[in-house]
Each structure stands twice: as C-alpha cells, then as structure tokens.
Amino acid sequence: MTAIDDSTARDPDALRADMVRALRDQDGITSESVAAAFSAVPRHLFAPGAPLARAYDLHGIVPVKQDEHGLNTSVMSAAHLQAVMLEQADVKPGMRVLEIGSGGYNAALMQELVGSDGVVTTVDIDRDIVDRARLCLDDAGYSQVKTVLADGETGVPDGAPYDRIIVTAAAWDIPPSWISGLTENGRLVVPLTVRGTTRSIAFDRGGEGLISHSYRLANFVPMQGEGAAKERKAMLREGVAVQTDDEQVPLNVEGLNHALDTPRREFWSGAAYDLPDELELYLTLHLSSPARLHASAEVIASGLVDASTRLGVPTLVTEDSFAYRTRRENEDTGGFESGVVAHGPQAEALADEYLRLLRRWAQDHRRRGAATIRFLPGPASSTLPENSVLKRHGVVAVSWH
Ligand SMILES: C[S@@+](CC[C@H](N)C(=O)[O-])C[C@H]1O[C@@H](n2cnc3c(N)ncnc32)[C@H](O)[C@@H]1O
Structure with missing residues (x-):
C-alpha cells in the first residue's frame, strides 16, 4: 500500500x-x-x-x-x-x-x-x-x-x-x-x-x-451474465494453468505436462525488452498458436517456470511443446533483453518463431501507443483482417505504426 x-x-x-x-x-x-x-x-x-x-x-x-x-x-x-x-x-x-x-x-x-x-x-x-x-x-x-x-x-x-x-x-x-x-x-x-x-x-x-x-x-x-468470457483453461498441475480463447489452439494437458518435465531450454533474442503492454499485444496477435501460461508464486519460487508467468505470459503451444517470453538484464545496453523459455520435443522450432516476433517488434514497433485497436461489429467475413481476433459480436483488429 x-x-x-x-x-x-x-x-x-x-x-x-x-x-x-x-x-x-x-x-x-x-x-x-x-x-x-x-x-x-x-x-x-x-x-x-x-x-x-x-x-x-x-x-x-x-x-x-x-x-x-x-x-x-x-x-x-x-x-x-x-x-x-x-x-x-x-x-x-x-x-x-x-x-x-x-x-x-x-x-x-x-x-x-x-x-x-x-x-x-x-x-x-x-x-x-x-x-x-x-x-x-x-x-x-x-x-x-x-x-x-x-x-x-x-x-x-x-x-x-x-x-x-x-x-x-x-x-x-x-x-x-x-x-x-x-x-x-x-x-x-x-x-x-x-x-x-x-x-x-x-x-x-x-x-x-x-x-x-x-x-x-x-x-x-x-x-x-450473457457477456461472460468463454475461455478454455487447462490446469497442468497444482499452480500451473494454460488458458486460451482461440478455438484452434490444442490444450493437451498430458502432453504439456510431460513437456514441463523435460529440461528447460533458454534462447536469447538480442532485442530489448520493455513496453510490456505493446509487446504482449503484438505477441498474442502474431503467435501462430497463442495461449497464456499462468503459475503461482510457489511454482515460480521452485524454479520450474519463469517469473514472467506470474500474471500470465503469451505462450506458443502445440500438443507436446510450449514456449514463452522471459527476460534478463543486459549489461551492454542497460535495461533488459528478451528471450524465450521452451520445453518439449519442438522447443527449438517454437523458440525460433517466438524469437522472430520479439526481434521484429523491437525493430519496427517498439513505441508507446504504437497500436491502434479497432472493433468491427457484426458477423466476421470469411477473410479476417490480419492481426485480428474473432469475438461473438465482431472482430478486434490491431494495426501498428
Ligand atoms: C469492479 S466492480 C465495479 C466497481 C465500481 N464501478 C466502483 O465504483 O468502484 C465490477 C462490478 O461489475 C458488476 N458486473 C459484472 N457483470 C456485470 C454485467 N453483466 N452487468 C452489470 N454489472 C456487471 C459486478 O457485479 C461488480 O459489482
């Protein structure tokens, strides 16, 4: 307080x-x-x-x-x-x-x-x-x-x-x-x-x-009431959950839990980590299979997952692997460098996709207020605008400048 x-x-x-x-x-x-x-x-x-x-x-x-x-x-x-x-x-x-x-x-x-x-x-x-x-x-x-x-x-x-x-x-x-x-x-x-x-x-x-x-x-x-969120949530184990509002994303509890037991691999982007609001928005709209990984303070303290999961972190998931954002202090540039923690047999491929996005955001869109968010009401047309999320009453679309 x-x-x-x-x-x-x-x-x-x-x-x-x-x-x-x-x-x-x-x-x-x-x-x-x-x-x-x-x-x-x-x-x-x-x-x-x-x-x-x-x-x-x-x-x-x-x-x-x-x-x-x-x-x-x-x-x-x-x-x-x-x-x-x-x-x-x-x-x-x-x-x-x-x-x-x-x-x-x-x-x-x-x-x-x-x-x-x-x-x-x-x-x-x-x-x-x-x-x-x-x-x-x-x-x-x-x-x-x-x-x-x-x-x-x-x-x-x-x-x-x-x-x-x-x-x-x-x-x-x-x-x-x-x-x-x-x-x-x-x-x-x-x-x-x-x-x-x-x-x-x-x-x-x-x-x-x-x-x-x-x-x-x-x-x-x-x-x-009527407008309550309809999201899927999978408890992987005590204190670890994966959540998504994208119907295409698989939530395979057994496969992801197994991945969590495999060694954690870290990959570093060389790109700056800051402006988390813009960065998170960019990631969640561009990841090919997006979810959020949440973990409790106890699980984070145990070292199983990174502190970035405390409030939920954009996570790329497949049936048997997942990757999410982390950061470390960067002595050369000051501030933080963004990176990826990945688990499972596809760790490297997922980390590659994630790192590309971290670098592109840092290079092209790393500005406060860089996003413009639109809501287009009505039934979605067969082709959704790029970087958009389908809702019940319309589409949320984001452009970057
Ligand atoms: C954060 S509180 C509101 C705080 C309040 N505006 C203040 O002055 O501090 C959120 C409120 O939204 C209400 N709420 C949730 N869903 C609702 C809905 N569909 N229609 C109207 N109110 C709703 C809850 O009952 C709750 O009282």
Whole structure:
C-alpha cells in the first residue's frame, strides 16, 4: 500500500488531499476537472467498514463481494485505475453517462464531472451491489445518480443515447447495445480482454465500428451474465494453468505436462525488452498458436517456470511443446533483453518463431501507443483482417505504426 503519514491517518479529508496529490504525481489524474471530482467525493463513505488507509490507498482495491470459491465478483476499484479511466473518458458538464458495474464511488465522481445538468446512470447485475451502491450514494449526497439492476450486456435503453459509456468489469466482447447506445460523438471506455490480457480502451466511433483513442493495461473482475468470457483453461498441475480463447489452439494437458518435465531450454533474442503492454499485444496477435501460461508464486519460487508467468505470459503451444517470453538484464545496453523459455520435443522450432516476433517488434514497433485497436461489429467475413481476433459480436483488429 502507498505509505500514509500517521499524523493524518485518522482524518479522511487529509487522506483525500494526499490521494489527489499522489494521483497527480503518478499521472493518474491529468486534468483539473478529475482532480476536483476526486477532491470532492468522500471515498471512504463508499467503503464502509474498511480501514481509512485502505479506502484511500492509491493502488489497492476494496473487496465488496466474493463467489463460493472466494474470488472477488465485486470490488471498489483502485483509485489510480479509476482516475486513468475517467481521464480516458473525458467526461464534460451536461453529459449523459452510463456506468456498467456499480459500486457508487465512480458514479459519484462522474456526477461531479457532469454537474447538475448531466445525468449518471449506473447498472449492476447483482442486486446486493445495486442496493449497496444506492445506500452509499444517498449517504454521500449523490441521490440524483440513477441505479439500475440489469445485465449490462443489453445496456440501459431507458436513458440512451449516452455521451459516455464506462464499463467497470472485464469485458470479453462489445455487445451491439454499447455501440447503438452511444451518441454520434460518444465514447466507450471498456476494459476489453483480448487473448487473455485486459486493457482499458477508450473507443470513439470510426469507420464501420470503433477505433481506439487510448489504451492502458488494467485489471478487473470478470463480466458476468450473457457477456461472460468463454475461455478454455487447462490446469497442468497444482499452480500451473494454460488458458486460451482461440478455438484452434490444442490444450493437451498430458502432453504439456510431460513437456514441463523435460529440461528447460533458454534462447536469447538480442532485442530489448520493455513496453510490456505493446509487446504482449503484438505477441498474442502474431503467435501462430497463442495461449497464456499462468503459475503461482510457489511454482515460480521452485524454479520450474519463469517469473514472467506470474500474471500470465503469451505462450506458443502445440500438443507436446510450449514456449514463452522471459527476460534478463543486459549489461551492454542497460535495461533488459528478451528471450524465450521452451520445453518439449519442438522447443527449438517454437523458440525460433517466438524469437522472430520479439526481434521484429523491437525493430519496427517498439513505441508507446504504437497500436491502434479497432472493433468491427457484426458477423466476421470469411477473410479476417490480419492481426485480428474473432469475438461473438465482431472482430478486434490491431494495426501498428
Ligand atoms: C469492479 S466492480 C465495479 C466497481 C465500481 N464501478 C466502483 O465504483 O468502484 C465490477 C462490478 O461489475 C458488476 N458486473 C459484472 N457483470 C456485470 C454485467 N453483466 N452487468 C452489470 N454489472 C456487471 C459486478 O457485479 C461488480 O459489482
């Protein structure tokens, strides 16, 4: 957690002022309007029961509800992420805004941004969350925010079109209602999961569909209901999983487990490793058989797999072999060099494909913001655009510059 000065630890106003200062310092807040909103809304009133220091922590979530396995289904998102998304959304006075995924706090921030002439509606699929958000909003003096119980997949037609739609659960797809529910100059800010990585993407209308204005890595609880992600996941063994949303990719538990028991081989690219967001996007869209390898802290500590698997790493898989990205410090160039760890009988061939991509990215596309992400709604044509991912309601296509 971000360090809090003890002398102010019991005073929410002082904690809030500290939070706003730190959010500015860390480029979460970049505009005066968002700073004013964060200064105005008493964040701790939306986290009743949580320690004040936790409520005002920049990067910590406040858990709200868990499922039967103990996984969070609802949290108060981290202040830093909320600030980033509100800056992406560029909410102006008088706008009509829809939030999908409620909690109360973010809706209150948006009410500050739209002012008394604007309208904020927040929808959640879970009755407990809607009831809780309603209580917190009323308690904090934001009774004008509308709360709705529904699956956000269908939007909230009563109130559309919206100038802004801000989604606060990880979406696997963009349903038609989110596009038709936007005004002509509207903007959709959505944590969209593409090949297992979630980015908060600000989309404007463009061409036949949507075109990205900005994107940032983001972590969110998954969308429930109609739009829930349909990914395949294979547990290779305790603490090691492989996951993919590509139907063509084989997930052969026995073959991959056997590969994991074969000696680990390392291959080095000579290319720089940095800007992980762009690099991961490039890799997942270009690998011929893409999945993500995840491992627990215990398995990583045992040395069986590399630390790059901690949050999931783009992995090239076949029936009996796999290869994934790693890095090492490079004394010659400073910084890091990217490389590949590979297991199984096809280790060398897979590493070759992977290394080619690492080098091409470093040579041609190694720039922040180098990707433009498009969403093309409707049934996919028989020929998908290059570097694209098929979803249920359309295609995500990425171009590089
Ligand atoms: C990260 S929390 C929302 C945080 C909130 N915006 C805040 O102010 O901190 C995500 C929420 O999305 C909700 N959710 C998940 N799937 C949904 C769906 N299909 N429609 C509406 N809400 C959904 C969950 O119930 C959960 O409360």
